[in-house]
Amino acid sequence: MLAYLLRRVLYALPIMLGVALVCFALVHIAPGDPLISILPPDASADLQAQLRELYGFNRSLPEQFVRWIWRAGHGDMGVSIASNRPVATEVFTAVGNTLRLAVVATFIGFVLGCLFGFVAGYFRNSWVDRLASMLSVLGVSVPHYWLGMVMVIVFSSQLGWLPATGAGPGGSDNWAWDWAHVQYLLLPAITMSVIPMGIVSRTVRALVADILEQEFIVGLRAKGLTHLGVFAHTVKNAAPTALAVMGLQLGYLLGGSILIETVFSWPGTGLLLNSAIFQRDLPLLQGTILVLALFFVVLNLLVDVLQTLLDPRIARA
Amino acid sequence: MRAALSLSLKSSVVCAALALALPGAQAQEKTLRIAMTAADIPRTLGQPDQGFEGNRFTGIPIYDSLTQWDLSKADAPSVLIPALATSWAVDGTDKTKWVFKLRSGVKFHDGSPFNADAVIWNVQKVLDKDAAHFDPSQVGVTASRMPTLRSARKIDDLTVELVTSEPDAFLPINLTNLFMASPAHWAAKLKAVPASVAAPADRSKAAWTAFAADPAGSGPFRVTRFLARERLELAANKGYWDAKRVPKIDKVVLLPMPEANARTAALLGGQVDWIEAPAPDAMPQITQRGFKIYSNAQPHVWPWQLSFVEGSPWLDKRVRQAANLCIDRGGMKQLLGGMMAEPKGTVAPGHPWWGNPKFDIKYDVKAGQALMTQAGFSAAKPLKVKVQISASGSGQMQPLPMNEFAQQSLKQCFFDVEFDVIEWNTLFTNWRKGAKDPTANGTNAINVSFAAMDPFFAMVRFVSTKAFPPVSNNWGYYGNADIDKLVADARTSFDDKARDAALAKLHAFVVEDAPFVWIAHDVGPRAMSAKVKNVVQPRSWFIDIATMTME
Numbered sequence: 001m002l003a004y005l006l007r008r009v010l011y012a013l014p015i016m017l018g019v020a021l022v023c024f025a026l027v028h029i030a031p032g033d034p035l036i037s038i039l040p041p042d043a044s045a046d047l048q049a050q051l052r053e054l055y056g057f058n059r060s061l062p063e064q065f066v067r068w069i070w071r072a073g074h075g076d077m078g079v080s081i082a083s084n085r086p087v088a089t090e091v092f093t094a095v096g097n098t099l100r101l102a103v104v105a106t107f108i109g110f111v112l113g114c115l116f117g118f119v120a121g122y123f124r125n126s127w128v129d130r131l132a133s134m135l136s137v138l139g140v141s142v143p144h145y146w147l148g149m150v151m152v153i154v155f156s157s158q159l160g161w162l163p164a165t166g167a168g169p170g171g172s173d174n175w176a177w178d179w180a181h182v183q184y185l186l187l188p189a190i191t192m193s194v195i196p197m198g199i200v201s202r203t204v205r206a207l208v209a210d211i212l213e214q215e216f217i218v219g220l221r222a223k224g225l226t227h228l229g230v231f232a233h234t235v236k237n238a239a240p241t242a243l244a245v246m247g248l249q250l251g252y253l254l255g256g257s258i259l260i261e262t263v264f265s266w267p268g269t270g271l272l273l274n275s276a277i278f279q280r281d282l283p284l285l286q287g288t289i290l291v292l293a294l295f296f297v298v299l300n301l302l303v304d305v306l307q308t309l310l311d312p313r314i315a316r317a
Numbered sequence: 318m319r320a321a322l323s324l325s326l327k328s329s330v331v332c333a334a335l336a337l338a339l340p341g342a343q344a345q346e347k348t349l350r351i352a353m354t355a356a357d358i359p360r361t362l363g364q365p366d367q368g369f370e371g372n373r374f375t376g377i378p379i380y381d382s383l384t385q386w387d388l389s390k391a392d393a394p395s396v397l398i399p400a401l402a403t404s405w406a407v408d409g410t411d412k413t414k415w416v417f418k419l420r421s422g423v424k425f426h427d428g429s430p431f432n433a434d435a436v437i438w439n440v441q442k443v444l445d446k447d448a449a450h451f452d453p454s455q456v457g458v459t460a461s462r463m464p465t466l467r468s469a470r471k472i473d474d475l476t477v478e479l480v481t482s483e484p485d486a487f488l489p490i491n492l493t494n495l496f497m498a499s500p501a502h503w504a505a506k507l508k509a510v511p512a513s514v515a516a517p518a519d520r521s522k523a524a525w526t527a528f529a530a531d532p533a534g535s536g537p538f539r540v541t542r543f544l545a546r547e548r549l550e551l552a553a554n555k556g557y558w559d560a561k562r563v564p565k566i567d568k569v570v571l572l573p574m575p576e577a578n579a580r581t582a583a584l585l586g587g588q589v590d591w592i593e594a595p596a597p598d599a600m601p602q603i604t605q606r607g608f609k610i611y612s613n614a615q616p617h618v619w620p621w622q623l624s625f626v627e628g629s630p631w632l633d634k635r636v637r638q639a640a641n642l643c644i645d646r647g648g649m650k651q652l653l654g655g656m657m658a659e660p661k662g663t664v665a666p667g668h669p670w671w672g673n674p675k676f677d678i679k680y681d682v683k684a685g686q687a688l689m690t691q692a693g694f695s696a697a698k699p700l701k702v703k704v705q706i707s708a709s710g711s712g713q714m715q716p717l718p719m720n721e722f723a724q725q726s727l728k729q730c731f732f733d734v735e736f737d738v739i740e741w742n743t744l745f746t747n748w749r750k751g752a753k754d755p756t757a758n759g760t761n762a763i764n765v766s767f768a769a770m771d772p773f774f775a776m777v778r779f780v781s782t783k784a785f786p787p788v789s790n791n792w793g794y795y796g797n798a799d800i801d802k803l804v805a806d807a808r809t810s811f812d813d814k815a816r817d818a819a820l821a822k823l824h825a826f827v828v829e830d831a832p833f834v835w836i837a838h839d840v841g842p843r844a845m846s847a848k849v850k851n852v853v854q855p856r857s858w859f860i861d862i863a864t865m866t867m868e
Contacts, residue, residue, distance in 0.1 A: 038366060038454055043461035045787050054453040082366060083357060084454045084526060085545060093545070149578055156586035164582035165352075165574060171544040265574045265583075267547050274575070275356035275546070280742055
């Protein structure tokens with residue numbers, strides 16, 4: 001088991017380096033001037049040259065990459081060009097906010113997805129199955145930014161029940177799990193949860209249907225196990241895959257919420273990326289992408305480990 | 318037991334009374350909540366980023382400059398007036414030297430005095446690489462807006478000499494962009510930087526970061542809370558030096574909200590009292606719900622800038638004037654729900670730089686067709702033109718529908734318009750590279766909106782041969798010796814009236830020669846709660862929050 005874990009961690013290292021290289025290259029391939037946020041296009045050529053030198057953009061790309069990765073390896077991801085604040089502070093503050101949103105959205109998505117999936121799988125081809133399947137297909141198909149806007153129009157603009165934007169009455173820094181704060185979380189979290197809910201539901205339904213066809217289920221029933229007992233065994237067998245899917249979904253939600261965070265002005269990684277892209281803030285863009293990509297790698301690693309714990313056959317394989 | 322119960326009851330009554338009284342006390346505090354279009358709070362350390370929205374919200378309210386724009390009138394051009402400098406004059410013999418007399422008795426928010434040393438310190442922060450407080454991150458947004466300023470010298474506590482690289486009558490206008498931060502407050506921040514940060518440049522950077530989170534200017538509002546990317550809270554500076562601008566609103570909360578629908582929802586849901594640039598589709602709903610829309614013609618020009626390189630279809634003046642006559646600006650205004658002004662040039666009639674050009678920019682299809690026929694074009698033989706545009710972008714209004722509307726308008730005057738649609742930042746970068754650069758991609762016009770607050774940005778950078786790419790934004794290589802002379806005359810007319818007269822001549826010449834197709838001027842729409850009173854939306858990119866009141 002320990003050897004398996006070590007092997008997985010070793011595999012992750014070159015992936016991380018590759019991720020860093022790809023994100024550096026992608027960011028630099030994108031058109032536009034990296035100093036656009038602090039240097040108007042009417043700035044003189046001398047001033048442009050002066051700032052390029054001061055920010056190190058006059059160096060060759062390989063040299064810039066080596067310097068960046070060396071500093072990042074030592075915990076220094078540089079300073080945002082636009083805000084002049086340390087990238088690490090910016091990114092980890094945003095990650096904290098996104099994590100709060102993503103975990104709640106994942107929880108909602110996982111609970112509802114599993115519920116719909118298990119029910120649909122267990123009662124295949126019944127009206128319950130069709131209803132649950134319709135809800136899950138709707139979840140995957142509806143554009144979530146559109147859903148977000150509709151929810152804002154209904155629950156904020158028209159009914160005035162929930163706030164339309166923001167991450168708390170005074171901002172996200174004094175977060176508390178009380179109604180004053182949680183009401184800011186509800187609309188974005190529900191909007192964000194529909195895709196994982198749909199995906200988990202579809203996956204679990206297929207899994208349950210497959211498991212129920214297997215011989216050991218017949219054996220369990222032959223032994224006289226109740227419906228609940230059989231259901232518990234089905235859940236246990238479906239859990240590793242459902243968990244893996246949910247882990248990936250959490251990874252996606254951590255980095256893939258640009259639209260939702262922009263619609264709701266939620267100060268997370270999505271809004272940060274949006275801002276960094278529009279301002280061509282390369283250090284911030286590189287730092288955010290790198291941290292999110294590494295999160296994804298680490299999350300996959302954790303899911304692998306959890307799967308191994310739940311199903312030791314994986315480690316043996 | 319009874320005594321304890323009585324005490325408890327009394328305490329409860331007192332607490333309840335306090336609880337009832339406190340919200341009442343809080344209700345007395347007048348808080349104005351503003352949703353900006355920026356995705357982040359514009360920088361607060363003195364020289365804001367995020368274009369002029371930055372100056373509007375974290376420049377002018379928190380800081381003062383030596384000179385400022387008069388924002389008190391909605392029905393007249395916004396002109397230059399004294400601020401921290403009470404008067405200024407160029408040296409009689411050496412026109413590169415200016416003497417500024419400073420206002421006495423002004424204090425920064427940290428209590429330190431404003432004086433000549435503070436001016437020198439603020440010039441050095443962006444121009445003197447050897448100064449301990451030199452900040453590269455503030456250079457770009459500042460130095461480009463005052464390109465000729467070189468240094469400052471103290472004459473006495475309330476007199477300072479500013480030196481330019483060449484005679485430049487535009488300097489007092491450019492100085493509206495140099496905001497005065499407190500040197501003493503920065504020094505305190507530097508002192509608080511941990512000793513573990515050893516390199517002077519790193520210590521300076523850390524001090525600026527701390528200063529940005531807790532800044533001190535001398536403006537009508539002071540910063541009380543800064544939460545990066547989320548909110549900036551300002552409180553009234555009741556000791557502000559200008560009695561007319563001592564704020565009546567106690568607190569201002571600035572919230573970055575880049576998405577137009579989110580801003581609109583926040584206004585309709587009562588989360589904010591003021592939103593910048595409401596979603597155009599929501600204008601009727603906003604007004605129906607009792608909110609007010611404010612707008613006014615801004616010095617914000619939305620044109621096609623034309624190419625004068627060899628082979629360009631715009632080399633013929635008749636073609637350029639025809640294009641200006643064939644745009645149905647009234648129809649476009651209707652398309653935008655009234656949210657544009659119809660331009661007559663770069664500045665509007667009545668502006669000191671107007672100059673009464675002989676060519677009247679209006680919608681006159683017959684006149685346009687006649688000019689095109691003279692130039693040898695017809696419906697059967699249209700003139701092909703190609704324009705580089707973006708699908709969106711800061712200050713670009715609604716580039717796709719507006720450009721398509723212009724395309725249809727011009728069709729009736731025998732123009733066959735093709736678009737090269739590219740991403741906004743790329744367009745912005747290409748703007749600097751010029752029409753001869755491969756990035757122009759065969760286009761002979763470019764659509765980048767621009768601010769026309771001061772003479773250099775309004776005109777000089779587009780018409781001077783010294784501004785050919787890559788020096789500045791004369792993308793189309795327009796210009797000749799006559800125009801350069803007009804520019805030089807304006808730059809060396811040191812009396813305000815003479816300078817404006819020279820600029821008026823330049824403007825009239827430019828309008829008549831038509832190196833642009835002037836299509837629209839932005840009107841800077843903003844929606845506010847009816848509770849916000851005394852709102853003056855001047856003909857400016859800026860607006861004065863200090864003079865507003867709240868019910």
